[in-house]
Amino acid sequence: MTNLLVMKEYIKGFYAKYEDFILPVLKFLLALILFFTINGQLGYMEKINSPVIPLVSALLCSFMPMGFMVFLCAVFLLAHVYALSLECMAVLLLAYIFIAVVYLRFSPKEHLFLLLTPLLFCWGVPYVLPLAAGLFGSPVSAVPVACGVILYYVLFYMTGNAQALGSTEADAILQRFRDVTMGIADNKEMIITVVAFVVTTVLVYLIRRMSVDYSRAIAILVGTLADIVILLVGDLMYEANFSIASVIFGSILGALAALVMQFFHFNLDYLRTEKVQFEDDEYYYYVKAVPKMAVTAPEKRVKKITTRRAHQNARRSHSKARAKSGRN
Amino acid sequence: MVNEQKVLQMTKMAVYESGEGRKDKAVSGYFRGDYIGLQMILSFLVITAAFAAVAAAYVCFNFEELMADIYTMDLVEMGRSVLGAYLAVLVVYLAVTWLVYAVRYNRARKRLDTLLDDLESLEEIDEEI
Numbered sequence: 001m002t003n004l005l006v007m008k009e010y011i012k013g014f015y016a017k018y019e020d021f022i023l024p025v026l027k028f029l030l031a032l033i034l035f036f037t038i039n040g041q042l043g044y045m046e047k048i049n050s051p052v053i054p055l056v057s058a059l060l061c062s063f064m065p066m067g068f069m070v071f072l073c074a075v076f077l078l079a080h081v082y083a084l085s086l087e088c089m090a091v092l093l094l095a096y097i098f099i100a101v102v103y104l105r106f107s108p109k110e111h112l113f114l115l116l117t118p119l120l121f122c123w124g125v126p127y128v129l130p131l132a133a134g135l136f137g138s139p140v141s142a143v144p145v146a147c148g149v150i151l152y153y154v155l156f157y158m159t160g161n162a163q164a165l166g167s168t169e170a171d172a173i174l175q176r177f178r179d180v181t182m183g184i185a186d187n188k189e190m191i192i193t194v195v196a197f198v199v200t201t202v203l204v205y206l207i208r209r210m211s212v213d214y215s216r217a218i219a220i221l222v223g224t225l226a227d228i229v230i231l232l233v234g235d236l237m238y239e240a241n242f243s244i245a246s247v248i249f250g251s252i253l254g255a256l257a258a259l260v261m262q263f264f265h266f267n268l269d270y271l272r273t274e275k276v277q278f279e280d281d282e283y284y285y286y287v288k289a290v291p292k293m294a295v296t297a298p299e300k301r302v303k304k305i306t307t308r309r310a311h312q313n314a315r316r317s318h319s320k321a322r323a324k325s326g327r328n
Numbered sequence: 329m330v331n332e333q334k335v336l337q338m339t340k341m342a343v344y345e346s347g348e349g350r351k352d353k354a355v356s357g358y359f360r361g362d363y364i365g366l367q368m369i370l371s372f373l374v375i376t377a378a379f380a381a382v383a384a385a386y387v388c389f390n391f392e393e394l395m396a397d398i399y400t401m402d403l404v405e406m407g408r409s410v411l412g413a414y415l416a417v418l419v420v421y422l423a424v425t426w427l428v429y430a431v432r433y434n435r436a437r438k439r440l441d442t443l444l445d446d447l448e449s450l451e452e453i454d455e456e457i
Contacts, residue, residue: 101421177389
């Protein structure tokens with residue numbers, strides 16, 4: 001455990017020291033993964049499929065705010081869906097309007113949840129997200145998570161029916177628009193997942209705020225159970241197509257990931273190395289405030305005990321004791 | 329000579345001012361009513377555009393039925409129900425906007441009040457010196 005704590009402190013220290021470089025690199029990697037995943041999963045527009053465009057876009061994202069990454073992802077998705085069919089683009093725009101009204105209008109800081117939700121769905125491990133949102137965010141974090149779930153299922157429907165939607169010989173445009181909208185609105189799996197994730201996020205947040213020991217671990221446990229129960233009960237009630245094994249194993253995996261994240265969690269705002277300039281009547285101050293290390297690495301002292309030295313020490317102490325007793 | 333306590337105090341204030349303080353100052357540049365009013369106007373525009381888009385999508389969705397019934401349906405009644413739905417959505421959305429931005433404004437003011445308190449304590453340190 002001490003080793004883990006030391007490792008955590010080392011990571012904190014490393015992050016504090018090289019924050020100026022680490023943050024853009026992490027943003028670059030996230031953007032690169034997102035753009036390549038979008039191109040890999042959709043990939044209907046050939047022009048943006050070449051690796052150069054995602055690479056340049058990711059570079060731009062590395063030094064821009066997170067909102068820019070959300071914007072570029074939206075543009076990538078829209079371009080691919082436009083290449084698939086015009087009706088799909090209209091439906092995706094409706095989804096964007098929904099996200100803008102309920103989430104972006106209130107200018108939140110939780111773009112990461114919105115970006116990661118569809119990505120983790122693609123990787124098959126989405127169950128960690130409501131836990132992470134409840135642990136590190138606020139109840140409002142449920143909104144970007146829910147938006148991410150809706151976005152994923154909209155895109156999932158389009159990629160799943162790409163052949164039918166892409167063919168120009170099919171029904172009229174309005175009929176296809178109707179089919180796509182109905183197909184997405186009737187997706188019970190999506191609605192159950194949204195409900196499960198929102199409830200889990202709020203529940204985890206409420207429990208982790210309670211003043212009891214191990215509140216965060218309890219929150220993860222209760223949140224995972226609630227998530228599993230809602231998904232399975234929803235599946236039974238509305239006959240959605242959840243794979244029970246993947247829900248249970250995915251949730252357990254999510255809980256383990258949340259525990260690891262919880263251990264290594266540190267408040268980035270508090271930790272940041274601050275460089276500020278100010279002045280008073282007498283001085284100009286250029287201050288660099290570096291966060292303190294809480295746990296120091298244990299110093300290792302190796303004591304060498306040789307038989308000869310030990311023998312000499314024993315003889316010396318023995319002769320001292322004898323001399324004392326002789327004097328007495 | 330440099331006073332350590334003063335430097336600590338000033339550093340904390342400068343950290344706040346260079347981060348969250350910048351946004352808070354922009355918020356507190358408005359009167360409370362003006363700030364919330366501006367946000368409600370923006371929300372009004374957003375929700376109106378969104379409602380128009382959803383209404384257009386609804387028309388596309390039910391285009392054939394609407395075209396078939398256009399001569400028989402009561403257009404005034406339909407207009408009333410659409411207006412009613414719009415007003416209901418608008419009221420709910422504006423209420424949420426009011427709540428969110430009122431809380432945001434109060435929090436910003438509270439943080440700026442703390443900054444003012446810090447400034448006063450800084451003056452006290454100066455007087456002690």
